Amino acid sequence: MRRLWEKMTDYLVEENYKGLIRLFIALLPIIIIMITLLAGLIYFIGVHIEIFAIIGVAILALIGFITTNPKKEPVKPAPDSGVNNIMFFDRILTRGLYDIFKEFAFQFHVIAPNKFIDLKDDLPSCFDSVKGCNIYRFKIIGDGTEIEAELFRELLISKIESALTSQRLSLGKIVVEYQGRLYPRVYLDEIRYVSGAWHLVLIICDTQTTANYIDSQSQNKAFQNQSVILDIEDMDYE
Numbered sequence: 001m002r003r004l005w006e007k008m009t010d011y012l013v014e015e016n017y018k019g020l021i022r023l024f025i026a027l028l029p030i031i032i033i034m035i036t037l038l039a040g041l042i043y044f045i046g047v048h049i050e051i052f053a054i055i056g057v058a059i060l061a062l063i064g065f066i067t068t069n070p071k072k073e074p075v076k077p078a079p080d081s082g083v084n085n086i087m088f089f090d091r092i093l094t095r096g097l098y099d100i101f102k103e104f105a106f107q108f109h110v111i112a113p114n115k116f117i118d119l120k121d122d123l124p125s126c127f128d129s130v131k132g133c134n135i136y137r138f139k140i141i142g143d144g145t146e147i148e149a150e151l152f153r154e155l156l157i158s159k160i161e162s163a164l165t166s167q168r169l170s171l172g173k174i175v176v177e178y179q180g181r182l183y184p185r186v187y188l189d190e191i192r193y194v195s196g197a198w199h200l201v202l203i204i205c206d207t208q209t210t211a212n213y214i215d216s217q218s219q220n221k222a223f224q225n226q227s228v229i230l231d232i233e234d235m236d237y238e
Contacts, residue, residue, distance in 0.1 A: 086134050089171075089204055090125045093136050093186070096169035097200075100159045101140050107155060109145040110198065121199060133210040135189065136202045146193055153191050156200075160186050171204065178211040187214050 094116050101119070105112035113119055121137035128135045163169035164185060175182045183205045190201035205211055 086125050086127065086136075089134070090136050092170055093202055093204075094119055094138070096160070096163050096171075097138055097140075099168055100156070100163060104155075104159060105143070108140070108152060108198075109143050109147050111141045111143050113140065131189075131203075131213050133203055133207065133213055136204070138200045138202065139197050140200070141197050142193070144196070149191055149193060152193075152198065153188055156191075157184075157188055160188075176205050176211075178205075178208050181211070181215075183211045183214050189217070 097119055098113055098116055101108060101110055102112050119138045119140060121139040123137050125134065125136040127133070160169065161174050161184075164171060164174045169186070171185055174185055176185050177183075185205055187203040187205055187210075188200065189203045190199070192199045203210060203214070205214060
């Protein structure tokens, strides 16, 4: 088709009208056949107009149905943000503990960390299904002089509260409220001295479930203290 068009153009440019006529005569049978087919198609459509009308309406209805009711893709569940939350708060706590142990290493009898990774425990921070909340694990190497765990706990809680108050630890207020009761924003859940290092587990109180766990821990400690007092009284009685 392209060559045919180029040939006709060449004839017109060269003003070769004889060649143009010969080309038209050569194409005349093809033109007649095409006109005949077109006329036959128009006649066929005219005779069966009702059928084509029904087919046309059906096609339009189908197109309308497809465009107004697109196939819905299966809804994908929103990605779980639990892991992201753990990583986010883990970084905040890491920076806070880094500043505390860097500044007060002598009081805690620990080796001041040089990098954040110095505070990473062997076990990662994670969601604890038993406790029903996220736990954040850290480790700090002792300087060889072990102090009492309770003294270490009291010192660390005091420094964390100071960091919260000064906003060096960007987690809000020192305490939070759930159902009319106050809970520490950062709760020191576990503290163990193993193989020359302190292993710490911190919990951020940000849900009622976490508050319930803190309550249960407080009750357990109160029960243990009561048991110790009773044992002492029994020994005195003997």
